[in-house]
Amino acid sequence: MDHDMGMAAPPPSTMVMMKRRHFMHMTFFWGTKSEVLFDQWPGDSRGMYALALLFVFVMSFLVEWLSHTRFMKPGSNKLSAGLGQTVLHLLRVGLAYLVMLALMSFNAGVFLMAVLGHALGFFFFGSRAFAKPHNG
Template structure:
């Protein structure tokens, strides 16, 4: 039995398969940003914030149980933060799969800013005593 190598002709939605410029894009949801420049700029800001938040949440926060709580509570908090981080990461990935160059650039820039914020926080937590001796300090937070 012969199988067709292309989608049926009845589909009216084509998938973009290369990078392109322009505000006429569909990001995450059908009809968003609705071919409007202001909405496209809002979508760029949204993807930027999503990717920055993904990087900020990538540093594991150790939640220590208080004297009266159980360790399972801290594990549930850590698992919840991880699930939120992964959800944001998948939203950024799906946004980039729109193949819009503007979306790609702001996603990479957001990841860069998020990484910068994490490293600034790590250097501040390390304190000035650790920074004076070595220029290449990479403290873990």
Template sequence: GPMGPMGPMPPMGPMGPPPAADMPGMGTMPVMHAAFFWGHRAQVLFRDWPGDRAGAGMYVLCLLIVLTLAALVEALSAASRGVSSCRPAAVLALTGLHAVKMGLAYLVMLAVMSFNVGVLLAAVAGHAIGFLLARSAVFRQTTPGDAPQNGALIPSESSSLVRHNSSRVIRNANL
């Protein structure tokens, strides 16, 4: 036979894995999609869930769960934003919050990888709703006396800046 680095090699058998029927415990494999598809017959996150035996009701529940997970990702992101502390307990709590947020974000990503268009739309809608609700809650909590965030100008600064710029524009127009 052919020679290898350790001496003669045994004869090669047929290439490729054995057929699924020969493997113990292997049933029929679920259809995995590699392109987007419509329909309630999907497999999202778990084997045979929502599946096709339960009809559209379980699929709608699946979409609501994906939407809620995506909204929670945005809510947790907003909750941890702007919070800083040097206290070890607070740092550990924020780290745990971040870990939960990332775990939920990965679950949403894996759900979208089912390639079901409804799941994709539910994830995007959940992120949008979560962002909207988190931002509106943030805006409700701020008062005019709060410190400006992200380089925002205090109202007195912004109005003097507008007056300064408009007088410069008027001067330049007269030249």
């Protein structure tokens, strides 16, 4: 009896891909065995996992810094100021998307580091805690 229902066998390249299949979490989980941003990174190493957490923290902190820091002087050339603002916006949005992609690993440690990085970045650069007093 033929049970393949008229379907041909998959090509050999697909067979290799089937053997290499691994499980991807679709809910939050705790653990150091994860993939963050790149294939097989950080892998099974606790040191590399700590580095990945630090990387996510720094990226989210930089997003807040870029969001709340003014780099252009008020009297500068409009075209160069506009180009500068565009480049900074590009960096900020690019970093924000990388943080979002890291969060898609569904690793709870990555989530906590991203939130902590954004919170501390806002505290230092966006809140009034370190604001210079205005002389009126």
